[in-house]
Amino acid sequence: MTNSKAAPGIVGPFAGLDVPWLLRMRAEVRRAHPFLIWAPFDAPARRWSYGEFHERVGALAAGLAKRGIRQGDYVLIHLDNCIEAVLSWFACVELGAIAVTTNTRSAAAEIEYFAGHCGAVAAITQPAYAELISAHCKGLRWIAVTSHDAGQTPVQAPSRGDSFDSLFADSADRPRRATDPLAPCSVQYTSGTTSRPKAVLWTHANALWGAKINAAHQDLHASDVHQTYLPLFHTNALAYSMLASLWVGGSCVIQxxxxxxxxxxxxxxxxxxxxxxxxxxxxxxxxxxxPRDHKFRLWGTAVNDPPPFAVFGVKIIGWWGMTETITHGIIGEIDQPNTPMSIGRAAPEYEIRITNDDGTPTGVGETGNLLIKGVPGLSLFAEYLHNEKATRDSFDEHGYFVTGDRITLLDRGYLKFGDRAKDMLKVGGENVAASEIEQVIAVVPGVREAAVVAKKHAMLDEVPVVFIIPQAGVAALPADLHDNVMTACRSALADFKLPREIRFVDEMPRSTLEKVAKAELRKMLE
Known part of the structure; x- marks a missing residue:
């Protein structure tokens, strides 16, 4: 083991820089160029140039300071996609406060936990959530509420909180502070399964790393226009889309x-x-x-070149990342052919390990545990806020972050997603990956989406149950769909992997990024 104490004289890639520097620099060199384009559903689009957006961020930061927000304070940002969400995030980090972006699908108990755990002193939200925040976040000094719900007129005016517009002051009074790339910047709460959600803390260097490396991985340029509709409270839209666009001086359309x-x-x-x-x-x-005349040149998603989506006529690169990694630890090649349905290869900015449960290397064609090494506070998250034990336990003895994902090693260094370790089923002593069954069922004609979860079994411990959203809906369910699904499974899977039950539904519970909330599906089987 090498001495973990940092050597003197190291100059990091973002020495002397922070997030406010990046926005200020772009406002200087791309002042009139559109940065953000807000495209609401029921109103014309509204553009913010780099110069205008920078001014508004300064005015909001000055207003937050007048409202008592200080460096090191935590501010809850509980907003659906809107310009106010981005303004609030940048104003907090310019002030030196920590922006805590929370999932707007969170239940009351979760919101109460988030606010209490981080010690939030204020909250910025929208009319639809104002009552929820007011009722369950008792430690807040104040709540500010936007005038709309993600571009739509609220059903009723909120009875709690101050107007978001009242927060703005004079941008000439924007706060000044010492530049520190390792200062805390923002917090996102991970999805909790068997325990409380963990608060992933990013530094300013983390955010700059996400901006720069995501832009490089995506081959983004100043002429690009990034279409963004995934939630801004999540790393994907925040870093892959918005911050990456900012880094290159491009434009970001927000829906x-x-x-x-x-x-x-x-x-x-x-x-x-x-x-x-x-x-x-x-x-x-x-x-x-x-449309034949669209301008898309690249899309990024979970896998490389998925065959069903070739109809879009766009090169699709795969990637893998987590809130804790800020960017992609595994990425597809932009200028070369990729192995279809793989994620990509190890990103050069990280060290990737794929190992068996005993720590030995996983062979080609085999599936093992994914571990990743980076620099905490730069290419990996700084820590789990207020949870030293969880931070410590998330790394192995060699300093690699244990992701909890399982990856299949393919030829030429390509990697394919296997499953979350927690999404593995134990069927009569055999390990079964839910994703393996889902991939077989997903291509059956008439299936829109499939999700496999474990059901307790007296003899086998667990058995697979599949929930399926039919293409035509449950009301128009084809009479042979059940049999067709089982036929496909029997032809592609070992007998112990076969679904023991199929449930057809019109919708499934969702979590962040429209992922199926499998914990909720499991509850339906109890």
């Missing part, structure tokens, strides 16, 4: 959320060239005509 019917019209109106997407969205887009 309230994903809408299949609005996707192409917005893309055409603004000349979008890039989007970060997920399989759920691409499947929905299959039902809409693809």
């Amino acid at each position: 309230p959320r994903f809408s299949a019917s609005r996707f192409w019209p917005v893309a055409l109106e603004h000349g979008c060239t890039w989007t970060s997407t997920i399989p759920f969205c691409m499947k929905a887009l299959l039902e809409h005509e693809v």
Whole structure:
């Protein structure tokens, strides 16, 4: 083991820099160029140039300071996609406060936990959530509420909180502080499964790393227009889309959320060239005509070149990342052919290990545990806030972060996602990956989406149960779909991997990024 004490004289890649520097620099050199384009569903798009956005951030930071927000304070930002969410994030980090972005699908108990755990002193939210925040976040000094719900007129005016617009002061009074790339910047709460969600703390260097490396991985340039509809409270939209666009001086179109019917019209109106997407969205887009004159040159998603989506006529690169890694630890090649359905290869900025449970290297064609090494506070998160034990336990004895994901090693260094370790089933002593069953069922005609979870079994410990959203809906369920699914499974899977039950549903519970909330599905089997 080498001495972990840092050697003197190290100059980091962001020495003397922080997030406010990046925005200020872009406002100076790209002042009139559009940075953010807000594209609400029921109103014309609104553009913010780099110069205008920088001024508004300064005015909001000055206003927050007048409202008593100080360096080191935690501010809850509980907002759906909107310009106010981005303004609030930048104003907090310019002030030296920590922006705590929370999932707007969170339940009351979760919101109460988030605010209490980080010690939030104030909250910025929207009318739909104002009552929730007010009722369950008792330690807040004040709450500010926007005038709309992600671009839509609220059902009723909020009875709690101050107006968001009242927070703004004079940008000439924007606060000044010493530049420290290792100062805390923002917090995101991970999804909790068997324990409380952990608060992932980023430094300013983490955010700059995300901006720079994401832009490089995506081959982004100043002429690119990034279409963003995934939630800004998550790393994907925050770092892969918005911060990466900022780094290169490009433009970022922000929609309230994903809408299949609005996707192409917005893309055409603004000349979008890039989007970060997920399989759920691409499947929905299959039902809409693809315009021949779109400007997209690249999409990024979970896997390289997924065959069902070749119809879009766009090169699709795969990637893997986590909130804790800020960017992609595994990335597809932009200028070379990729192995279809793989994630990509190890990103050069990290060290990747794939190991068996006993710590030995995983062989080609085998599936093992994914570990990743970077620099905490730079290429890896700084810590789990207020949880030293969880931070310590998330690294192995060699200093690698234990991701909890399982990866299959392919030829030529390509990697394929196996499963979350917690998403493995134990069927009569055999390990079964839920994703292996899902991949077989997903290509059966008539299946829109499939999710496999474990059901307790007296003899076998667990057995697989699949929830399926039919393409035509449950009301118009084809009579032979059940049999077709089972036939496909029998032809591709060992007998112990076969679903013991199929449940057809019109929708599934969702978590961040429209991922299926499998914990909720498991509860339905109890």
